[in-house]
Amino acid sequence: MNIHPNYFYSKNDEWVSVEGNKATIGISDYAQDSLSDIVFVEISVSAGDSLAAEDNIGTIESVKAASDIYTPVAGTVTEINNKVIDSPELLNRDPFGEAWLIKLSSDTGFDTSHLMDADAYRKYCEDRG
Amino acid sequence: MFIPHTDADRESMLAAIGKKDLNELFDVVPEKYRFPKLNLQPGLTEPEVTFLLDEISSANLSLDHTACFTGAGAYHHYIPAAIDNLISRGDFYTAYTPYQPEISQGTLQAVYEYQSLMARLTGMEASNASHYDGATACAEAGILAYHQYHGKRKKILVSAGLHPHYLLTLKTYLQDFDGMQIECPKAASLDEINPQRLEEKIDTDTAVVLVQYPDFFGQIQDFSELAKAVHEKGSLLCVCINPIALGLLKTPGEMGADIVVGEGQPLGIPLSYGGPYLGIFTTRKELIRKVSGRIVGETVDNRGQRAYVLTLTAREQHIRREKATSNICSNQGLNALTAAIYLSLLGRNGLQAVAKLCYDKAHYTAKEISKIHGYRILNQRPFFHEFVVSCPQAPSDINQHLLDHGMIGGYDLSEEYPMLGNAMLIAVTEMINKEDIDDLCELLKEGEHHGRH
Numbered sequence: 001m002n003i004h005p006n007y008f009y010s011k012n013d014e015w016v017s018v019e020g021n022k023a024t025i026g027i028s029d030y031a032q033d034s035l036s037d038i039v040f041v042e043i044s045v046s047a048g049d050s051l052a053a054e055d056n057i058g059t060i061e062s063v064k065a066a067s068d069i070y071t072p073v074a075g076t077v078t079e080i081n082n083k084v085i086d087s088p089e090l091l092n093r094d095p096f097g098e099a100w101l102i103k104l105s106s107d108t109g110f111d112t113s114h115l116m117d118a119d120a121y122r123k124y125c126e127d128r129g
Numbered sequence: 130m131f132i133p134h135t136d137a138d139r140e141s142m143l144a145a146i147g148k149k150d151l152n153e154l155f156d157v158v159p160e161k162y163r164f165p166k167l168n169l170q171p172g173l174t175e176p177e178v179t180f181l182l183d184e185i186s187s188a189n190l191s192l193d194h195t196a197c198f199t200g201a202g203a204y205h206h207y208i209p210a211a212i213d214n215l216i217s218r219g220d221f222y223t224a225y226t227p228y229q230p231e232i233s234q235g236t237l238q239a240v241y242e243y244q245s246l247m248a249r250l251t252g253m254e255a256s257n258a259s260h261y262d263g264a265t266a267c268a269e270a271g272i273l274a275y276h277q278y279h280g281k282r283k284k285i286l287v288s289a290g291l292h293p294h295y296l297l298t299l300k301t302y303l304q305d306f307d308g309m310q311i312e313c314p315k316a317a318s319l320d321e322i323n324p325q326r327l328e329e330k331i332d333t334d335t336a337v338v339l340v341q342y343p344d345f346f347g348q349i350q351d352f353s354e355l356a357k358a359v360h361e362k363g364s365l366l367c368v369c370i371n372p373i374a375l376g377l378l379k380t381p382g383e384m385g386a387d388i389v390v391g392e393g394q395p396l397g398i399p400l401s402y403g404g405p406y407l408g409i410f411t412t413r414k415e416l417i418r419k420v421s422g423r424i425v426g427e428t429v430d431n432r433g434q435r436a437y438v439l440t441l442t443a444r445e446q447h448i449r450r451e452k453a454t455s456n457i458c459s460n461q462g463l464n465a466l467t468a469a470i471y472l473s474l475l476g477r478n479g480l481q482a483v484a485k486l487c488y489d490k491a492h493y494t495a496k497e498i499s500k501i502h503g504y505r506i507l508n509q510r511p512f513f514h515e516f517v518v519s520c521p522q523a524p525s526d527i528n529q530h531l532l533d534h535g536m537i538g539g540y541d542l543s544e545e546y547p548m549l550g551n552a553m554l555i556a557v558t559e560m561i562n563k564e565d566i567d568d569l570c571e572l573l574k575e576g577e578h579h580g581r582h
Contacts, residue, residue, distance in 0.1 A: 040418060044279040061418070 001125060002029040008112045009121035012071040015096065018110050022078070025071055026100040027060065028057045030125045032091050035062035041088045043101060049077045055112070057102055060091065072115055075104030149413050190537070192400065196565035198494075200515050200556025201345070201402065201540035202263065202292050204395045206373070206483065207560060209474050216466055223462060230439045237437035240425040240462065243469040247495055248474070250375050251389040252382020253411035258460040260408025263369065263392025264295045267339065268302035269410060270367040270388045271309070272455055273419045274337035277365060280307050282336035288327055289316040290344025291369060293545050299339075309336075313330040317548050319346055319507050319517060321418035326357035331362045336386070341369040342381060346554065347491075347508060347515035349378060365416075372396050372409065372468075374513045376484030388412050397471030398464050407464040417441065421455030442452030483559055487514035490566070497570045498555070504573065507552065515556040517542065517549065524553040536565075 007015040013031035017024045032038065040061035046049065053074045060067050081100050084090050090099040104110075116124060134142075139151065148154060155163060173181065197205050216222065220235055230237060244256035260266040271285050284305070287296055296313060303309045314330060316322045322344060331338060337361050343349045352368060359366040368381035370391035381389045394400070395406030412420055416439060424442035472480065491514040499506050503521030518539065520527055528538035539553035546552065557566070 042418075 001122075002096065003118050003125070005118045007096070008072065008115035008117060009099065010070070010115055011124070011125070012070055012072075014069060014072050016072045016110070016112065017091065018073075018112060020106055021107060021109060023073055023104045023106070023110050024100045025057070025073075025102050027069060027091065027095055028121070029095050031067075032095045034059060035060065035067065036064050038062045038088045038091045041085050041091065041101075043080050043085060045077050045080070045102065047077050047079060051075060051104070052075065053114075057107075060088075069101065071102070071104070073104065073106075073110040074114065075106040075110065076104055078105045079103040093119050102126065178242075190535070194559075195535055195537055195538040196561055196568070198539050198555045198557065198561070198569065199537055200558070201554055202294065202392055203400055203406075203557050204371075204373070204514075204556060205400060205560050206277045206397070208397050208399060208560050209471065211474060212467055212470050215470055216463055217260065221466055222461070230232070231436075234437055236462065238438070239466045239469060240423075240460075241427060241437050242473075243465040244425060246469055246472045247409055247411050250372055250380070251370060251386075251409070252380025253386070253389050254382075254414040254425070255420070256411040257420050257467040257527065258425060258462070259393070260410055260422060261461060262394075262404060262406035262408045262417065263292070263390065264298035265302075266390035266392075266408030266410045267291070267295045267367075267369055267410075267465045268299045268554050269312075269421050269455055270337060270339065270390050271303050272306075272421065273388065273412075273416065274365050274367070275303075275306065275309055276454060277416065282334050283308050283310050283362070284332070284335045285309060285311045286330055286335050286338045287311060287313040288322060288324075288326060288340040288344065290322040290346060290348065291339055291341045291344050291366060293395050294483075295341075295369065304570055318370045319348065319549075320509060322346070322348065324350060324352055326553050328355060328358040331359055331364060331482075333362055335359075335362060335364040337365040337367050339367045339369065339442075341432050342373060342378070343374055343513040345517065346517050347512035349374075351379070351384065352381070352386070353384045359575060360385070363368075371465045371513070373480070373484050376377060376480035376482075377488060378513070387416060393461075393464065393468050398467050398470035404462060405464060407461045407468055419454055421453075423460055484513075486559035487557065490514070490559065490561055491516065491555075493563075494557045494561075494566045494569070495553065497566060501573050507549065514558060515554060518553050518555055519549070520551040520553055523551055527553065530575070531569070534568075534572055536569060536571075 001039050007017045009015050010029060010107050014026050041058065043058040045057050051071050051074060053072060053084065056068050057071050058069050058081045060069055084099045084101060090093055110111055133225055143149065143151065192205050221239065240258045244258065247256040248254060260269055264416065274285065286518040298410065300311055303311060312330065314326065324340065327338060340352055342352065352366065356366045365387040365496065366385065367388040369387040370381060370389055371421035372393060373395045389411045391409040393409045398407060410422065423439055424439050424441050427435055428438055430436040456470060495506050495516050498504050498518055505519040507519050524541040524543055528541065531538040542549055542552040542554050
């Protein structure tokens with residue numbers, strides 16, 4: 001299992017990478033592995049939408065299940081990754097890189113205090129088996 | 130008896146919702162209705178019950194011996210004898226798709242054939258395994274549209290030509306549905322029920338525009354321009370159809386519809402006092418993941434043989450729980466099978482012939498009625514097998530007169546559509562023959578004399 005060392009993680013297995021006033025959001029390697037083959041990605045927010053932490057941003061459907069995705073942090077949507085909508089299998093291949101889902105911006109920065117760092121998330125995943 | 134909840138379970142559930150007693154949940158039911166005294170007769174033997182039920186049912190009028198000019202959403206068509214024979218086979222005789230579906234390949238294949246026929250009939254790319262009836266299919270179209278725009282578009286625009294009961298069902302399904310609003314612009318005449326008047330009301334808050342084809346009053350209108358206007362605003366167009374009419378008419382798919390719904394009862398399903406019927410639901414391919422209910426797909430098994438599976442079930446309630454596209458995932462399996470057999474037996478030419486017979490007989494009837502003093506046909510536009518007649522007296526009086534002579538008249542529009550005056554909706558299917566039509570006209574003439582006394 002891969003865990004990106006510099007990202008923050010939610011209990012729902014989303015990650016967020018913060019660079020100043022910009023953040024990128026995706027789902028973890030653990031999440032893509034539990035879902036197995038991902039066949040459909042729907043992003044239900046669009047650029048300009050303002051989101052609160054834990055707002056629903058879309059749905060990921062695999063051959064096993066359909067799961068909702070939530071943003072771990074608040075902010076304004078600046079970009080949607082259309083590549084992952086066109087090729088959902090990217091999520092299985094590169095969940096921390098090419099298969100990011102949305103980008104956010106926030107003038108006030110991002111509050112990550114309620115999220116796990118890489119070490120805490122690794123333990124969280126191991127405890128679930 | 131299996132009682133799943135212990136007293137402790139019940140108490141903790143009641144505490145969670147702030148009720149002291151289970152009976153408090155029934156406070157909304159007036160007390161006198163909660164435990165009414167039932168006036169039950171002493172038991173009867175089987176022969177006695179059979180005799181009693183026979184006696185009661187002999188008061189019914191059978192459509193085998195009675196001409197019927199009522200349609201309004203349910204139509205008396207000929208049902209080929211092969212249908213009952215095939216659907217009552219033990220392997221098919223179930224109301225539902227099975228819960229371990231892939232073991233029942235025959236059932237799945239039948240549903241797949243049904244879906245293929247519906248997609249072709251409506252000119253759309255995909256179909257689900259059916260809904261309960263036309264009304265619930267309409268309501269599901271509203272729910273699909275809600276999901277398509279993630280709840281951001283709040284308006285459903287409905288034509289006044291939609292079946293009034295379908296509108297009511299749509300309202301019931303969508304009441305308290307995250308602020309969804311249903312707007313149905315009133316029409317003062319049949320002429321005002323047209324796509325141009327709807328076009329003005331479409332805005333960027335409109336999720337779906339719902340029209341009927343032919344509409345409730347039988348009118349046939351082309352919705353191609355409406356489809357363009359709907360799409361310009363980024364909304365969806367849903368067309369509610371009569372499947373028999375599509376034997377003659379341009380398909381909604383050709384007009385640019387995004388969703389097609391309809392009542393499938395005319396396809397070999399008996400009138401049966403109003404149900405169970407069949408809800409047709411077809412869409413463009415790109416909406417398929419938003420379609421509620423079951424969908425059967427064709428694939429190959431591990432030996433490379435053709436096989437059928439329930440597909441896209443990840444959206445369904447047994448997996449997604451409260452996040453499911455809809456909480457109704459059952460279908461009308463047996464009636465869907467009936468429709469598939471009906472269409473297979475008739476074929477393209479047969480369906481066309483039935484539609485043509487209905488059309489011709491309805492137009493002959495309209496022509497003959499319009500010759501009777503005091504009667505006028507209100508339809509100015511082309512119509513299919515149903516039309517509105519303005520009558521010289523209350524439709525209920527006319528219908529009573531017809532019933533006294535063993536004939537079922539038209540649907541009385543005067544209560545739901547008072548602006549049309551003493552109006553009656555008359556449907557004519559292939560089951561009506563020329564003598565029936567001539568008898569109807571004779572009785573209408575007589576009735577007119579009665580009215581003058």
